[in-house]
Amino acid sequence: MGGISAHDLRMEFDGFAAVADVGFEVATGEFITLLGPSGCGKTTLLRMISGFLAPTAGTIHLAGEDVTRTPPEKRDTALCFQSYALFPHLTVRENLEFGLRQKRVPPADRETRLEAVVGALDLSPHLAKLPNQLSGGQQQRVALGRALVMRPSVILFDEPLSNLDARLRDQVRIEIRRIQRDFGLTAIYVTHDQAEALAMSDRVFVMKGGRIEQSDTPERLYGRPRTSFVADFIGNANVLEAEVRTVDGNGLVQLDTALGPLLAASTIPPQGSRIRVCWRPEDADLAATGPNLLSGRVTHRAFQGHFTDLHLETGATGCRIQTKQPGIQEGDTITFSLKPEQIVLLEAVA
Amino acid sequence: MMSAQRFNRILLVLLLSLTAIWLIVPFTMAVMWSLVDPSEPWTADRLVPPVISLHRWRDMWENSSLKTALVNSYLLAPSAALAALTLSMPTAFALGRIRFPGREAAKILALLPLIVPPFVTSIFFTSLLYQIGLHHWRFGAILFAHAIVFMPYSIRILTVSFEQVRADHVDAARDLGASTWARWKVAYLPALKPGIFASLLIVFIQSIEEFAIAFVVGSPDFTTIPTLLYGTLGQDFVRPNAAVLSLILVVPNVLLMLILERLLKSANPALNSGKG
Incomplete structure (x- = not known):
């Protein structure tokens, strides 16, 4: 388990700064949402934390360890993709086991970890199915399970609910929050939906133009916005x-x-x-x-x-x-x- | 409404019959010509050959270089298919997965060799083979030539396959700790599989039917089925012998085409999974 600390993070693409001099501290077990309109740099920031992008400048520490140049396959983070990114030719069980096999977790241990996640997410009836035999909500749960089974110190979500309909979204939202608490995970959650951000987060980082405009609890963000952008973006x-x-x-x-x-x-x-x-x-x-x-x-x-x-x-x-x-x-x-x-x-x- | 339906049915039946005639007539002719017995010639006034025997088949098998030609062709074609596949992989990867200025132009450029007439290519390719000294090993020379000349097919097919590999699958595999090889296996291979089969089969068929290069580089002492066929046609134009050879050439190809159809039709799960 561990928190995240980022200092002076900067990501430039062809001279354009998608993320500009961002710094923050996230405590162990905290649920943080990166909120902002499209193009605000929230996904870029997430991809730097997960290791898919190496920052142009600045450092990232996970659980006290400098991981700024560590590739995603060696980083103790797990990412839930917007598209779920389940391997279509593998069964639900094989998808869930994939990461554990890559990390050469012994079979007995693998089985215990799998059972814990399958139980928590109610996936046991689907283990032998292929992803395309599942509904969107079920696929979402498999994707969540595949990340959880890795027992990462940080779990990352890239707009995980955007492909679900409104009713299912509420349900999965509650589920994600419950599991994050039960497993004691530090979570970074990217969304452009302010209702989602207010409902789930311990703290919300509102982003604009590659910078964090305000980072606060949902209550303070709503009640005491610091700029008109934040006031306007969150609620009316x-x-x-x-x-x-x-x-x-x-x-x-x-x-x-x-x-x-x-x-x-x-x-x-x-x-x-x-x-x-x-x-x-x-x-x-x-x-x-x-x-x-x-x-x-x-x-x-x-x-x-x-x-x-x-x-x-x-x-x-x-x-x-x-x-x-x-x-x-x-x-x-x-x-x-x-x-x-x-x-x-x-x-x-x- | 009814009449339109009827019209469509008539059109369909017509199309099917035409296709059947177009396929069956030459095929039947080839079969019949291959069965003509030399004792009694098949004259134009008869619908079927007067005497039917397997004499031509036996004769071709025993008294021509058919056996070596078969061995040569069926060693050459799979080798050329594998070589073309291997050689086209890096180019296809670059064209399908890497963004660079002029990519679309490069894709078209990679296809251009196909529009040059085969004889032109083969003559100039042969001079290249002589220059690099590969002509002493005829099999190797033809294999090299076939792999290079038919590469555009594999490049094109595999480029499309590489484009269909989903970046989020590659990322997910990486995120879950997969090594380069494991990433290749779980994210690339399932999407590439149909393309790999298609490329192997198409180059195989092209190579087995290729005449120009095999003739210019191989003749007179290295025969493949097509060079033997043209030889049979050219010297004394023995039509029954040519029929035997063309059947030997065409039957495996038809079978392979059917397999290819199957493989391409079989659902590729990498392309129709959930949201994306």
Whole structure:
């Protein structure tokens, strides 16, 4: 077992930096998600950790050992492929045993390890089948089993759920997390699906343009995004520009925005005199008291069952709120308030 | 609707009959000509030969160089097939798996030798064989020539096969600790297998039927079945003897083609597995 530490990792392809000066520490048993839009460098980073790409610069340590130039076949990592990559001419059992045979694990030991994984993933009815006789979800479990049976110190996932339908995705997601905990594995999980990232991870690394934009727990990432990119990428957010008027000693910040004056409470000082701020649509409180009192006319209403999505026209701009009250109609004018701590200060405007 | 269906059926029957005639007529003619007894010639006014015997077969077997020609041909063809396969592997790997500028052009370039008429190739190839001194060992010279001349077929077939090897299978094998050889066995070989068989069989058939090089390099003392056949045709044009030889030439080829069909048709699991 062991953690991962990366320092100043850089990967260039023909002069283009796909990953630029990334550094991080991952503790043993931690579940980390690399989240970002396509082309953000998350898969490149994963392939450097698994050994398929040798970084242009920087170092990677696995369980304290420098593996920067170690090829994947000699690295104590196991990768679950997006395409599953099961060997089509081998049975499920042969697929599961493949890695153990390569590592010359003695037959008795091989059998014990196989049984543990087959039991945990409920694969015993399928051992004699070929991969193309299995459903997508079953193939996914075999791929997971083939990686788990190696007992790697780090398990890596490359968008493993993207080929499954929504219902199955939830189920496999829970299963992956359970097994990762049971086996005490350190996991790196690549996805572009923010819901997946929030639901599974101990920490999420949000990536953009080859850099880690923010690494935090899902709760902090959602509640305290540091940039408008993160705020916008994770969940819905109303992002707007603001002029900083005053900052007092208690962290209360007076702001001038297109929505009108707003009062924000922040533990960190504003990054400049002109910054971006954000708030979550579900934080709008229709009880309408407090300092940040706003009103607007409803231009669009979408009933979603457990909440109603409203688009408002407020002053010179617009915003979006979510409410549990289904009664509000298009054309209504409503008033709502925001608590100062619900307004999050983001980066300075360049 | 009904009439279209009927029309299609008629077309199908017509096509099948034409194909059958096209295949059966020359084949039957060859069989009948090979059975003509020398005592009674088969004249144009008769539908079948007047006297049927195996005399020509016996005669060819005993009084010509058929036996050595058979041995030569059936040693030469598999050797040429193996040699062409071995020689084309690196090129096919490069064309199928490595990205480099001008790859598509290189693929076409590798096929170009096939459009040159065989006699032109053979004459110039022979002069090359003389220059490198290989002509003293006739078998080796023809083997070398066949392997080189028919390489475009193997290169083309194997390039397609190499393109079908899935990179994620290679990566998965590596990730699970597979050595170079184990990776080759688990990720490459299953996808290449049909291509390897196809390439072996096609070069085999080409080599066994090849006349120009075998004739120019081998004659007069090294005979293969085609050179013997042309010899029979050229000197005194004994049609029954030629029929015997062409049947010897064609029957194994038909069998091999059928095997080839089977192999290519048999599902290649590497190509139809799950998601990818």
